[in-house]
Amino acid sequence: xxxxxxxxxxxxxxxxxxxxxxxxxxxxxxxxxxxxxxxxxxxxxxxxxxxxxxxxxxxxxxxxxxxxxxxxxxxxxxxxxxxxxxxxx
Amino acid sequence: xxxxxxxxxxxxxxxxxxxxxxxxxxxxxxxxxxxxxxxxxxxxxxxxxxxxxxxxxxxxxxxxxxxxxxxxxxxxxxxxxxxxxxxxx
Amino acid sequence: xxxxxxxxxxxxxxxxxxxxxxxxxxxxxxxxxxxxxxxxxxxxxxxxxxxxxxxxxxxxxxxxxxxxxxxxxxxxxxxxxxxxxxxxx
Amino acid sequence: xxxxxxxxxxxxxxxxxxxxxxxxxxxxxxxxxxxxxxxxxxxxxxxxxxxxxxxxxxxxxxxxxxxxxxxxxxxxxxxxxxxxxxxxx
Amino acid sequence: xxxxxxxxxxxxxxxxxxxxxxxxxxxxxxxxxxxxxxxxxxxxxxxxxxxxxxxxxxxxxxxxxxxxxxxxxxxxxxxxxxxxxxxxx
Numbered sequence: 001x002x003x004x005x006x007x008x009x010x011x012x013x014x015x016x017x018x019x020x021x022x023x024x025x026x027x028x029x030x031x032x033x034x035x036x037x038x039x040x041x042x043x044x045x046x047x048x049x050x051x052x053x054x055x056x057x058x059x060x061x062x063x064x065x066x067x068x069x070x071x072x073x074x075x076x077x078x079x080x081x082x083x084x085x086x087x088x089x
Numbered sequence: 090x091x092x093x094x095x096x097x098x099x100x101x102x103x104x105x106x107x108x109x110x111x112x113x114x115x116x117x118x119x120x121x122x123x124x125x126x127x128x129x130x131x132x133x134x135x136x137x138x139x140x141x142x143x144x145x146x147x148x149x150x151x152x153x154x155x156x157x158x159x160x161x162x163x164x165x166x167x168x169x170x171x172x173x174x175x176x177x178x
Numbered sequence: 179x180x181x182x183x184x185x186x187x188x189x190x191x192x193x194x195x196x197x198x199x200x201x202x203x204x205x206x207x208x209x210x211x212x213x214x215x216x217x218x219x220x221x222x223x224x225x226x227x228x229x230x231x232x233x234x235x236x237x238x239x240x241x242x243x244x245x246x247x248x249x250x251x252x253x254x255x256x257x258x259x260x261x262x263x264x265x266x267x
Numbered sequence: 268x269x270x271x272x273x274x275x276x277x278x279x280x281x282x283x284x285x286x287x288x289x290x291x292x293x294x295x296x297x298x299x300x301x302x303x304x305x306x307x308x309x310x311x312x313x314x315x316x317x318x319x320x321x322x323x324x325x326x327x328x329x330x331x332x333x334x335x336x337x338x339x340x341x342x343x344x345x346x347x348x349x350x351x352x353x354x355x356x
Numbered sequence: 357x358x359x360x361x362x363x364x365x366x367x368x369x370x371x372x373x374x375x376x377x378x379x380x381x382x383x384x385x386x387x388x389x390x391x392x393x394x395x396x397x398x399x400x401x402x403x404x405x406x407x408x409x410x411x412x413x414x415x416x417x418x419x420x421x422x423x424x425x426x427x428x429x430x431x432x433x434x435x436x437x438x439x440x441x442x443x444x445x
């Protein structure tokens with residue numbers, strides 16, 4: 001998993017049926033967890049707000065671990081970090 | 090998922106049988122979502138046009154989430170972004 | 179998927195039994211589809227020749243989409259590009 | 268798999284139910300095994316301590332190989348390196 | 357798949373039970389197949405020796421293709437290259 005900050009969200013009205021009901025958040029990984037310019041779009045079932053530090057799972061873990069096995073989802077916010085360590089910015 | 094702009098398409102006449110009927114679009118990720126020179130080919134079941142901003146799922150999510158579990162597909166356009174935020178270019 | 183040019187092939191006599199019968203081609207992604215020095219080895223069931231532009235699927239799509247679910251294969255040539263667009267070199 | 272050093276941990280109180288009970292460790296890959304700024308969060312069922320060199324499995328292997336098939340986990344510490352070779356720093 | 361040279365091995369006494377019996381080799385991808393500092397740890401069921409050029413499968417292909425579906429393995433040596441082409445160093 002990686003840790004990132006929620007920086008915004010996007011809306012898609014015209015999308016696959018099996019994506020309906022999901023929120024699409026833009027997450028910027030903390031700098032020690034990825035290079036620059038590697039933001040991703042992750043669904044959010046936890047209720048993360050903009051600016052919060054979150055734990056993001058990617059790949060098949062996002063679908064299967066979030067009970068959305070048959071949806072085209074490859075990244076999901078799965079936790080909110082309580083108290084981000086210093087180095088995580 | 091990542092957000093990208095559809096920049097073109099390619100045609101493949103000689104291909105695996107289980108790819109027949111799919112459109113292959115070239116998608117350029119927005120700059121904050123990938124480094125340079127990381128365009129990908131994604132199938133399109135949504136009807137995205139060239140120049141549109143789209144949501145792309147990659148990996149097993151593209152096959153399984155698009156009802157093409159047994160096709161050799163690792164990227165799919167799964168939504169069209171309504172109103173791309175400023176930073177997404 | 180990515181588009182690349184077939185640049186050569188390799189032979190492996192001592193290999194896992196479930197790889198027997200596959201051809202291993204070296205594919206160089208087009209520059210807009212990957213950084214430098216990111217060539218890969220992909221199996222070829224299409225009959226691609228050296229110098230041809232091909233469509234390559236990676237990850238579980240290569241195994242499952244090519245009817246080789248139980249083989250250790252993570253990349254496959256799944257189509258030959260008819261008429262590569264200008265930008266693809 | 269990659270080898271990395273455990274550099275810390277994070278706590279997430281508000282998280283998906285199927286993550287409860289896991290420890291989330293921050294692992295910094297050794298320099299020959301990844302570029303800079305590519306630390307990851309991995310669950311730990313082995314009992315690795317901060318500063319230890321560990322073997323980390325990523326992707327579906329982390330879920331399925333750790334008996335957590337339905338949890339949103341994409342990286343796991345699966346072993347502790349006995350005696351790290353010189354080059355691994 | 358990628359081609360790499362076996363550069364060493366590591367031992368892990370304290371590890372997950374379902375990893376027992378596997379050898380963990382360090383493989384350095386050939387320069388045209390990856391950037392610098394991207395060595396990986398792969399299991400070896402072929403009997404590759406240090407210095408040999410090998411074919412490595414990654415992701416779910418390593419587990420499923422090597423008959424280790426339930427082990428936390430994401431890379432495996434699956435063949436030894438007979439006669440590495442010139443460019444592969």
